[in-house]
Amino acid sequence: MAAMTLYDKLWNHHLVEQWDNGSALIYIDRHLLHEVTSPQAFEGLRLAGRKPWRLGANLAVPDHNVPTGADERRGGVAGILDPISRLQVQTLDDNCRAFDIVEIPINDVRQGIVHVIGPETGATLPGMTLVCGDSHTSTHGAFAALAHGIGTSEVEHVLATQCLVQQKMKNLQVRVSGRLQPGVSAKDLALAIIGRIGTAGGTGYAIEFAGEAVRALSMEGRMTLCNMSIEAGARVGVIAVDEITIDYVRNRPFAPRGAMWEAAVAAWRDLHSDEGAKFDRVVELDGAAIEPQVTWGTSPEMVTSVHGHVPDPAGMDSPSRAAAVQRALDYMGLRPGMPITDIRPDRVFIGSCTNSRIEDLREAAAVVRGRRKADSVRQVLVVPGSGQVKRQAEAEGLDRIFLAAGMEWREPGCSMCLAMNADRLGAGEHCASTSNRNFEGRQGSGGRTHLVSPAMAAAAAVTGHFTDVRQLVEVAA
Amino acid sequence: MTPFSHHEGLVAPMDRANVDTDLIIPKQFLKSIKRTGFGPNLFDDLRYLDEGQPGADCSGRPLNPDFPLNFPRYQGATILLARENFGCGSSREHAPWALADYGFRVIIAPSFADIFYNNCFKNGVLPLVLTAEQVDTLFASVYAHEGFTLEVDLRSQRVMTPAGDVFSFEVDAFRKQRMLEGLDDIGMTLKSADTIRRFEAQWRQRSPWLFGSLDTAAER
Numbered sequence A: 001m002a003a004m005t006l007y008d009k010l011w012n013h014h015l016v017e018q019w020d021n022g023s024a025l026i027y028i029d030r031h032l033l034h035e036v037t038s039p040q041a042f043e044g045l046r047l048a049g050r051k052p053w054r055l056g057a058n059l060a061v062p063d064h065n066v067p068t069g070a071d072e073r074r075g076g077v078a079g080i081l082d083p084i085s086r087l088q089v090q091t092l093d094d095n096c097r098a099f100d101i102v103e104i105p106i107n108d109v110r111q112g113i114v115h116v117i118g119p120e121t122g123a124t125l126p127g128m129t130l131v132c133g134d135s136h137t138s139t140h141g142a143f144a145a146l147a148h149g150i151g152t153s154e155v156e157h158v159l160a161t162q163c164l165v166q167q168k169m170k171n172l173q174v175r176v177s178g179r180l181q182p183g184v185s186a187k188d189l190a191l192a193i194i195g196r197i198g199t200a201g202g203t204g205y206a207i208e209f210a211g212e213a214v215r216a217l218s219m220e221g222r223m224t225l226c227n228m229s230i231e232a233g234a235r236v237g238v239i240a241v242d243e244i245t246i247d248y249v250r251n252r253p254f255a256p257r258g259a260m261w262e263a264a265v266a267a268w269r270d271l272h273s274d275e276g277a278k279f280d281r282v283v284e285l286d287g288a289a290i291e292p293q294v295t296w297g298t299s300p301e302m303v304t305s306v307h308g309h310v311p312d313p314a315g316m317d318s319p320s321r322a323a324a325v326q327r328a329l330d331y332m333g334l335r336p337g338m339p340i341t342d343i344r345p346d347r348v349f350i351g352s353c354t355n356s357r358i359e360d361l362r363e364a365a366a367v368v369r370g371r372r373k374a375d376s377v378r379q380v381l382v383v384p385g386s387g388q389v390k391r392q393a394e395a396e397g398l399d400r401i402f403l404a405a406g407m408e409w410r411e412p413g414c415s416m417c418l419a420m421n422a423d424r425l426g427a428g429e430h431c432a433s434t435s436n437r438n439f440e441g442r443q444g445s446g447g448r449t450h451l452v453s454p455a456m457a458a459a460a461a462v463t464g465h466f467t468d469v470r471q472l473v474e475v476a477a
Numbered sequence B: 001m002t003p004f005s006h007h008e009g010l011v012a013p014m015d016r017a018n019v020d021t022d023l024i025i026p027k028q029f030l031k032s033i034k035r036t037g038f039g040p041n042l043f044d045d046l047r048y049l050d051e052g053q054p055g056a057d058c059s060g061r062p063l064n065p066d067f068p069l070n071f072p073r074y075q076g077a078t079i080l081l082a083r084e085n086f087g088c089g090s091s092r093e094h095a096p097w098a099l100a101d102y103g104f105r106v107i108i109a110p111s112f113a114d115i116f117y118n119n120c121f122k123n124g125v126l127p128l129v130l131t132a133e134q135v136d137t138l139f140a141s142v143y144a145h146e147g148f149t150l151e152v153d154l155r156s157q158r159v160m161t162p163a164g165d166v167f168s169f170e171v172d173a174f175r176k177q178r179m180l181e182g183l184d185d186i187g188m189t190l191k192s193a194d195t196i197r198r199f200e201a202q203w204r205q206r207s208p209w210l211f212g213s214l215d216t217a218a219e220r
């Protein structure tokens, strides 16, 4: 048989029916649901008198709308102050009860951002197809799972049929040689890749991240990288299975055990691209050359090194590029040519499905330890990705480091990543954010987002402006 | 779903690249548990001068006079002309719901983001790819001629201008068929229910660990 890519293997394993018009029916092993993109799907099932195909495939959790303040959280769903948010979370509870779907409810210790709790509970396993009505479902590709976001019509489709109608994507390999420098993280790598190939660079492709720098990443780092595949235009990002993957999955609550575990691991060891597998496109980067990244614009590809400058549209050849940059600078309130280190965030957000796992919080805490939030920074929100992450961080004393520095330690949820709850930016405010999107208004109407790693966000929080974190702490080599 | 085969309508311009789904329908409106009613909040941040609230009446809100969809000449537009990578970002199907609810049946752009592209077909909105040069030409025509319309024929995969120019476009056979007939996807897939059941049984035998229960007692 011809050498196959990892994506090809995952596709073939799940191919139910190939039609001659180019579309195919693909079997879905795991379906994650949350409150925002599911109500209309359940309503559709109800109207058509349909039932879920396989109950055990589905797992639901409220995350986008939930308040992160401890007081508001204490009252559970009934305590959510915003009546529209409350109704949406309540609707998820009601639908899960009515259709008999397993839900992790709002104040369960396992509750959290859907892309954090999937891997953490072992609901995400290597070799599976996994979908969710959320574009950052690409996160789960870190486990060599075929995982991608879907729309609400497809949520209904998966519930009713356990399948999706799909067209096969092309294969793009992003190969990162060398090692990331100490103080440079998976987030910087993700942003550097997007800066290189652009936000539409991966459109139509499944990206496989490979190379020494990727292999050296922890599972947390790999999830961060795959999470942002969608910001490069690719619905799917995958990474081959290795010992790091297997060690992470072992003993997770929903992971197989005993003889079943051994059989699973044996199967998982084949989840890599074969020697000589053909990619439609290959992009190579030198991992050792990547510096801490900061976005200056309103698209994730508008990014540069912390030592860089805001670009000047005046010097640009392409008029449409110059116009796009000018519009971004107007929105962001930045001067052409100004050093990135002169940008002063009003707020800092450490959280989101990109960077709210325990390792992210450790990296941020290592910078904050013994320092205080700069006076010019109005608020620093630290929002763990799940109840488990929160509990672990508290056991390590990370919460006390943040609190002692004048920062806020919150309950898990999406929070200021998309500002559907009360956590949001005011118009004109700059934010150093560890989330994944710097679109206009994303973190609040008129808000100005700069995407960075957790360590860089922490560095900005304590110095009051973007700072190369490597100048601030002795980073362990 | 409403079938789509032929459409003629007024064209409105959305002259910027990388229009993301947050811009098409901002997050506060995602709190709705309905599929309809998003039209008044389409492009909310660009269209109004104040901040939109979910559930609030939009009729008295101050309009942004500089936003093309507010120009008298584009009222009643059903075809949106856009730039590359339209619909990037969040997977929210609320974006095509809002476009459809506003009245758009066709979006023309040099390229679309994958998830958005797919979501459009589920909602009777045709995302239509033309080359960057063709899109440039159409932008010039929209600006030059008030009341500029286009005719779109899905069956023959052609776009026709009033001047008689014809551009052909690609669309995959499966999506085209479904759109032409307005078919219910789920109903179609369920015709393969036996095949799915057979596949599932084999797959379960081969990978039993993917079929474990998630139903453990919650630890509080």
Ligand code: SF4
Pocket: A063, A064, A113, A114, A115, A134, A136, A352, A353, A354, A413, A414, A417, A418, A435, A436
């Ligand atoms: S954290 Fe942000 S990007 Fe991630 S699922 Fe929540 S809203 Fe979406």
